[in-house]
Amino acid sequence: MRAADPERVIAAARSWLGTPYHDQASLRGVGCDCLGLARGVWREAVGPEPFPIPPYSRDWGETGPREVLAEGARAMMIEAPPADAGPGALVLFRMRPRAIAKHVGILTAPDIFLHAYERLGVIEEPLTPSWRRRIAFAFLFPQR
Numbered sequence: 001m002r003a004a005d006p007e008r009v010i011a012a013a014r015s016w017l018g019t020p021y022h023d024q025a026s027l028r029g030v031g032c033d034c035l036g037l038a039r040g041v042w043r044e045a046v047g048p049e050p051f052p053i054p055p056y057s058r059d060w061g062e063t064g065p066r067e068v069l070a071e072g073a074r075a076m077m078i079e080a081p082p083a084d085a086g087p088g089a090l091v092l093f094r095m096r097p098r099a100i101a102k103h104v105g106i107l108t109a110p111d112i113f114l115h116a117y118e119r120l121g122v123i124e125e126p127l128t129p130s131w132r133r134r135i136a137f138a139f140l141f142p143q144r
């Protein structure tokens with residue numbers, strides 16, 4: 001499997017800037033959560049989603065030991081060492097130490113990422129040391 005052109009992924013991600021935050025949604029300009037943003041970028045950069053995402057609760061990340069996001073991404077994307085992740089990579093964050101990874105973003109530059117954040121919607125911001133140390137997994141979007 002070959003990786004998608006990072007510029008194509010970044011352009012698709014940036015087209016979602018300003019989309020309001022909305023749980024479980026994935027409609028550019030209308031609403032999305034962080035997973036909905038990743039799904040929308042997939043549709044634009046890769047093609048149709050490979051499987052439907054089941055409904056999930058706001059606290060899903062606190063309810064078990066399985067790395068559900070990483071397992072799903074691993075099944076359809078190209079895993080990369082987090083330290084080697086560059087622009088265009090999907091990164092999964094642990095929001096608390098020893099918790100499972102439950103937030104996703106897309107690197108748009110070595111020290112900048114884009115994500116859907118509650119109350120702020122889709123934003124692009126610096127990948128500060130605080131954010132960087134939370135990265136648990138990184139994946140590359142595959143080519144169409």
